Amino acid sequence: MLRLPRFRYVAPGSLDEAIRLRAEHPDTSMYVAGGTDLYPKMKRRQLQPELVIGLGRATSAAIANGQGLRLGAGATLTAISEHPTVRERYGALADAAGLVSTPQLRNMGTIGGNVCLDTRCNWYDQSLFWRTAEGYCMKTHGDVVCRVAPSSPRCLAVASADTVPALIALGAVVRLAGPGGEREVSLADCYREDGIRYLTLAPGEVVVEIALPPADGWHSTYLKLRDRGSFDFPIAGVAAAVRWDGRAVAEARVAITALGSRPLAVDAGALVGTRLDDDAIATVADAVHRAARPMDNTSGTISQRKRTARVFAERALRSLRARG
Amino acid sequence: MTKEMLTIRVNGETRTVAVEPHHTLLEVLREELGLTGTKHGCELGECGACTVLVDGVPVLSCLTLPAQLGQAEVTTVEGLATGTELHPLQTAFAEEGAAQCGYCTPGMLLSAKALLDETLVPTHDEMAQAISGNLCRCTGYTAIYEAIGRAAARMRKTSEERRTR
């Protein structure tokens, strides 16, 4: 049986305590929420924290209506995908959360964990044995080249969270807490194009809550490319959201994932003022195609994923036309 | 490393055992509590063989730390029967040949139970979704759908009989 390395687990009762513990052990501790990303990585010895700080008691799992919708970081993906308001008004998020892995994993995995999901790569998400045979990679060993593209100055591991493009398309803002206090940032600004330092969060910062603006007039959807109907991470993901004003689009957002090291908002300005005509959709689909920079480090192939990203952008937007 | 005492509720019983803090619920069930009905096929959340119910909800015991459970009730395949009476799913799985090698079966049964706890008129799509986190290498899933459907029908009949009585 593949087992966890030895470590200490604590589940502090408050966020302050969690942040304090994390600060006290800056190099040897990690936060954990559902554990569905961290524990497999620990079993494969990709990550070996000595202290694991469980956030289950320190963060809220509530999904609250109000000015828009507030998602406690501890809300499970199942709770989000089945929540009536999410299903009715934030379709892309319901789609995306419901397409993550499997029912069991969605019952465990949280929204806070999913937005912080480690980047993935065929050369990285392997056992210690496998990586020893390969000779490791840049993401775990700073002195080793990137196996995907040996000349790459940065790690090319892939952003793989389904919910993130949906949340970006829905205009999500994240409340973070850390040693320096609390702050709110746009979710889209939480990521950078770097497979190693893929989050812009400060050391010790925790996602506390994700806030979605009111969804009046908005319609959204998320399409995911993967080999199988469950288990698989996206190898291309496209979220699209439009706000209708009468019979024309007043606002539009499109975001993609699994096509580079960061999830990316793509310029959807061409849709504004249109009725989502084919021409406007084609312009945005072209932009998606251009923005998609897949590398050969997931399942599928580069050209398939790039092409499908365009097709999915078209299909996602066309499906929103029907809802106008 | 030293073991820590853990009190855990499993199949309606409260058990206290000493466990290594880094051992998962899967390991504790199988190795400390002798509940080897819970299987394992990957230990990474990629097969579903280790599925158990926590407060009625299917989770992966290979990625669950017992310390996270608190007062939650864990149900394993050993706790599926009520006393000597098998769960209708167990009977239906036998009748439909839904268990071939039987190895994914414990996890499959628990995912199916969670579905039938929600609805006794599951559609084919709901069944397929409910067991989409449980890989079966033998059956092609066909007999499993038939078994879940058969158990649901039997449970509907039982609950109707109870109501009319």
Place this chain on the structure above:
Amino acid sequence: MSEYSIVGRRLPKVNAWAHLTGAARYADDIDLPRMLHGRLLRSTRPHARIERLDVTRALAHPGVVAIVTGADMPEKMGIMPSTQDETALAVGKVRYVGEPVAAVAALDEDAAYEALALIDVEYEDLEPIFTIEAALEREDVKIHDEARRANVFKEVHLSFGDLDAGFAAADHVRDEWFFFEGTTHAPIESHAAVASYGADGKLTLWSSTQVPHYLHRELEKVLGLPRSRIRVIATPNGGAFGGKSDPFGHEFSAALLSMRTRRPVKITLDREEVFYAHRGRHPVKMRVKTGVKRDGEITAVELNSYLDGGAYASYGIATTYYTGALLTVTYRIPAYKFDGVRVYTNKPPCGPKRGHGTTQPRYAFECQLDKIAADLGLDPIAYRQRILQPPNSRTVNDLRITTMGLGECLGAVRTATGWDRKRGELPRGKGIGVAGSAYISGAGLPIYWNDMPHSGAEIRIDRGGGVTVMCGTSEIGQGSDNVLAAIAAETLGVYPEDVHVVSGDTSLAPVDLGSYSSRVTMMAGNATKSAATALREKLFAVASEKLGVPAERLAAAYRRIYDLGAPERYVGFVEAANLAEARYGTLVGAGSYKPPAGIGGSYKGAGVGPTPAYSYQAAVAEVSVDLETGQLTVERITTAHDCGRALNPVNVEGQVEGSAYMGYGEAVLEEQVFRGGLHKKPSLLDYKLPTSLDTPALQAVLVETVDSEGPYGAKEAGEGPLNPVIPAIANAVYDAIGVRFDETPITAEKILDALGKRDNRAAPKDRIGPDGLGDGRRDPGRALRRLGASTEARERKRAGTT
């Protein structure tokens, strides 16, 4: 009403209840007092000499109790006695990434895992070989020194009938290359073994193995312990599919560690290790040339197969022959030439996977037949039905055919799918395709040469009417325990719940060669039936006396032995058993089975292919292709299977559906592939087993031809039904988009490529597949001619010296 009380009824399996309550004890569930936990250190190099192997630091780990290495078990072993080229742990050299090098036993598995990092190994890398082409040509690199030419493990050259005349008589010839990608079994249970060696000098090994008897033999050889002191118990296998039918390093290691420590030792492979243990489907490149008359009648077939065997022999000799042997049993072929080559490469060893060696050429041939039908304007089902090999015949390569239900199977899938309505009538992007196939009901010869039975069964009746069947079969989920129980119950006239099955235990049960080659129903079934019949004669003798009715007028069913002429006159089973025990002493019946003589030819190589009876099957696949993304959806697979007789239709349908599922996976999703020598996807996340949301709707139709060779007429059901599924899908994709897929798997990328929709590549293609060995520009026959010439020379030399 059926003439049988048990046979043919849809009853739950006798062993289902243990599976459904968590009570079944698989190997890893075994926990013994003082048990140690083992793990294997595996090679990180594809091809290297072991320069230094030092376990000192690991032994110093406080949890470690013992460590063994290859030097402790240098004896060569392997499943086929004639090609034993493995050792339990690597000796001197490693030949693939993942090959076991050392084994640690520790107080717990955490300590064993930690100790692996403390074993110091220094390798001197050797040049690795990863492709069939390199293996054929590189004389300067030898994976095994014993290989005579380059890295050729085995070559086979067989020719039957007048091939030249056949092709000369053809109006139309197709000659093309195919490639079948390697796949692996991926049973959900990983391999596990528990060994216990006691002060009495006896060893017991519990293992999730399909072949307890063969393992028994190899343990003796490697451990130097007389077989009389070894007991092997095959635990219920949590799936196997051929992947647990070799002796494995962890089994020997657990045994030796237990002998060294006098404590029980358990070694359970983790998932990644299962991918390295492998023994799965060989990647095979094939050239198939078929000549036909204008009406489609086949005049000649020539097949070349090149098998990528990986680093060791496994069943490779049999696999190589199987790529050629069974092509002849489905359709009339008057002239046939087969040349097969299996090579060594520095990858995990390939071996037998469901359909063993026949799946790949069947795929190629059924795809080619579909093309021939299209070339000639024939309906693919009607065409196949017209060229069937007749029942009770012999094939061109001298295989004896008994019942032959392929025609009925084709008819059944035509009706069940509404073929006539759909074929050629579906819109672009939707398609329907068909294929036929066959398989053996057990290999005609055992793996090691001997004159003893292939299967033995012993049955005991206790004084309460309980019937215990003992047989060396291994229950791998295919339902073998239930087959034995049903046959014993039917023959003796009791219920399956009265029957206790003791299987897979070399001490308690007579030898059965194992659960491989779809042999259990035929062979263990016949042995069980014969043991039960011997007992029944005793019961009938006493009942005949009691009832005053001649034994010929008696029948047994429903726990009674009754007068066929007046069923109300009967003796209860328990009473009959007690009377019989009083007269004859302890009631034990023994039966054994050996395939009949004369079922195959006498040429060299004729040993692979014959079977008491062939199963037949046809499948229709219905698919849809997303023309924009290339995503292939297989919507439905309908398989008709000639199983002789369905002893239990639920279980036969389960085998047929499971085969369709597995075939679907191989056609569309699964591939055991490598980057260099490193497995690209050794996990259940990356190696894509179909989930419930991917698997097509599956329908099984049973065709019963009742073969007199089988117990109650039964033939195999576990493997054959996989074979037609893969070509049926490829043929359906052709119907959908007009592209031939002459290689597996059929991925979205390949479909986009064929549709001319890959980025920067506009030209559509009408075919995806290889054009020969290597890049296809070389003369594809060259390597084979060289090999053929060398073989002939060697044969001449051998003939001259003997």
